[in-house]
Amino acid sequence: MTRQPTTDAPSTPSAADEAELVRRLGVLTLEQKVRLLTGADFWSLHPEPAVGLRRLVVSDGPAGVRGELWDERSPSANVPSPTALAATWDESLVEGLGGLLAHEARAKGVDVLLAPTVNLHRTPYGGRHFECFSEDPLLTARIGVAYVRGVQGGGVAATVKHFVGNDSETQRMTLDARIGERALRELYLAPFERIVGEGRVWAVMAAYNGVNGHPMTESPLLRQVLHDDWDFDGLVMSDWFAARTTEPSARAALDLVMPGPIGPWGDALVAAVRKGKVDESLVDGKVLRLLRLAARVGALSDIPATARPPHQDAASVAARLRETAAAGFVLARNENAQLPLDRATLNRVAVLGPNAAVARTLGGGSATVFPPYTVSPLDGIRAALGDDVEVAHGVGVTPQTRVPAAALAHLRHPDGSGEGVEVSFLSEDGTLVGTERRSGSAYTWMGSYGADVPTGQVARVEVRTVIRATDAGRYAVGGSGIGRFRLSVAGAEVFDVGLQLPPGADLVEGLMTPPQRLHSVDLAEGEEIAIVLTHDIVSSDEALGDAVTMFQLNLQPPHGSDDEEIERAVALAREADVAVVVVGTTEEVESEGFDRASLALPGRQDELVRRVAEANPRTVVVVNSGAPVLLPWSEEVAAVLLAWFPGQEFGNALADVLLGVAEPGGRLPTVWPASERGLPATEPIDGVLAYDEGLFIGYRGDGRTGYQPPRYAFGHGLGYTTWEFVSLDAPGEVASGADPTVEVRIRNTGTRHGKEVVQVYAGRPGGAVERPLRWLAGFAAVEAGPGEEVVATVTVDVRAFEHWDAEAGGWAVEQGTFTLQAGPSSTNLPLAADIAVGQ
Secondary structure, eight states: OOOOOOTTOOSSOOHHHHHHHHHHHTTOOHHHHHHHTBOSSSSEEOOBGGGTBOOEEEEEOTTSOOOSOOSTTSOOOOOOOHHHHHHTTOHHHHHHHHHHHHHHHHHTTOOEEEOOBOOOOSOTTOTTGGGBOOSSHHHHHHHHHHHHHHHHTTTOEEEEEEETTOOOOTTTTTOEEEOOHHHIIIIISHHHHHHHHTSOOSEEEEOSSEETTEEGGGOHHIIIIIIIITOOOSEEEEOTTOOOOSHHHHHTTOOBBOSOSOSSSHHHHHHHHHTTSSOHHHHHHHHHHHHHHHHHHTOBTTBOOSOOOOOOOHHHHHHHHHHHHHHHOEEEEEGGGOOSOOGGGOSEEEEESTTTSSOOOSOBSTTOOOOSOOOOHHHHHHHHHOTTSEEEEEOOOOOOSSOOBOOGGGEEOTTSSSBOEEEEEEOTTOOEEEEEEESOSEEEEESOSOTTSOGGGOOEEEEEEEEEOSSSEEEEEEEEESEEEEEEETTEEEEEEEEOOOTTOOHHHHHHSOOEEEEEEEEOTTOEEEEEEEEEGGGSOTTTTTSEEEEEEEEEOOOOOHHHHHHHHHHHHHTSSEEEEEEEOOTTTSBTTBOOSOOSOSTTHHHHHHHHHHHOSOEEEEEEOSSOOOOTTGGGSSEEEEOOSOOTTHHHHHHHHHTTSSOOOOOOSSOBOSSSTTOOOOOOBTTEEEOTTTTOOGGGGTTSTTOOOOSBOTTOOBOSSOEEEEEEEOOSEEOTTOOOEEEEEEEEOSSSOEEEEEEEEEEOTTOSSOOOSOEEEEEEEEEEOTTOEEEEEEEOOGGGGEEEETTTTEEEEOOEEEEEEEESBTTBOOEEEEEEEOO
């Protein structure tokens, strides 16, 4: 059976294709079927020639498509973090970015992208907060649908994750999230529901954690909610190593265990079917879903992919990433309209801070990709201002307590052939079994050391390089990882140590911020010295086995003390027309694998900002973090720009916004707290994490006892013009189940063309059903020139008037009068109208 693809291919296989999938399923033996249900390795699924199934490849991806290699040899376009994408409130922009990711996926041979992450920002302490879109289920859902449509519109499967309640990292493999039924349905399941229904997503990932007493890989929610309630026809895969049982997970609606080839199914599942403990029809259903996914992405012979991605060249990728980053920047404060800067008045600019020259463009963990380049704020500003404006730089402080991976500029191949290192794979007796020439100093191998290296023979890895001193001083050099490490410097061994995880540490935490051992060496400027770092594979932590080898070569060049660098930064700021201070988090405090212990900026960055602001009243602070941080100095500086983790075009986008080439388009997708009081916890008690706040997360807690007013409200964000909200036109009544449309008229009262995100919130004053004071019901963006009036047409989501009735087991409407409010944020709502619902 052979068909030609159509230009408007459906997202669901046709009836004829579905019948063909059933036919192909019928030719497989039980052993063949079960083999397909566990991954072949870390990033791929087994082929099966008997049914024309080729190898399927999956890839991590919220910040880009990494592919099967976890290193610099396979560069990927680094897109802005999900918090930055949600901050755009721009579905069209995000859908276009999804098309870019589909193109990247196909270029790397990837069929399934393991994104988007739509867990909610229950608390800013959540370690993967940056990888999730928003604290609000509607905003999360709409941005998630756009993301999925963009990716799948290019014929690549999206995987919405992590179903469900994976909102923190502490004990994430074992915690049981206790979530009330209304909160579960109205908040945490709501984005998944819309992405399954409206977005027609092709895959769902089951989370590590449990919910209400059941591990998610064997939870009844998989079948009851995904299959029965939502008619989901796609595939459910486990998070990596999340499936731990044979029969319970097989009887649940889990379809695929990842990674492979080991896992709890395999021969054990075949035996369970033979013994009648698992019905073979359940196995057939899982395989059919896998074949359906394969058909959609073009992995089955004679059934073409549903679509192909749009072409992207390097220039168009750069332009899209630059535009998207600027669209997500949130201008939180702009006292006396200090921004945009007038380039004609600038002679000297000070660009200061630890993230100015080496910025964070993405978060740590499975979201990691290796971009072909990154534009730092310093480089972007210098390029934009040109040679006629002096741009001075000072680091200010060093907030990291760990030594970073060695920068390529300091590394030379041992044979003198240029920058880089030589990696050797050795057997137990020292026999060389393979080599790599690398240009990076962070090394990760998952299940394989490459096609030409026999994995079972590798007992240790050696990294050889020559360090070249760019400045005179004391250099710290060493390694980080889990297991035995040896370092020789100039031919002499300087340490031989075993590095282990601290007691109780999460394994992924250990991989993201592993223990280090360092050695100091004094070098003259230009001096070179040979080093060899050796890691014994057999000494790795038992929990890893042979599945993952991950370690770094670390190098810290000499630098001044914080006291010295702060004084230098202050002197530079005092002499400048404007000071731009770029502060942010580090991988030590914000990453997958652990939750945050504090929302404060690490190190002495707060002191740096205050000292610079005292020296120069025109101080603009750029906050480079994926999640909220405390800003105790916010009223002491001229402007605060929240930049998130904005991807590889960070510096260029920042320069565009600072100089007014682009408007900061972002609005906050999450509350930015003023203090740490009253925030939900991430620490389970006796293995249970109780979601005691219920429906009242983030801005929804307004009006509750103990609620702390935020520093910046949900939805807040300034542009480069001003707006007046003129009128709100809403229908007087609406039937239950209808999506009413309201019109909000606004006027641009400033002097520049601009864009505003018009937000509509619903409330139910005096209602008998417990609810927040207000909740987001719809939004739309409009643009207008100076003095121009425009109308934003906002469709209010039907769910805004519904609540989950646990007794009835379904959605219900409390008939009566709801209030709709419109404005630029959740706390600035100048317009209101009543609407009668269900009467």
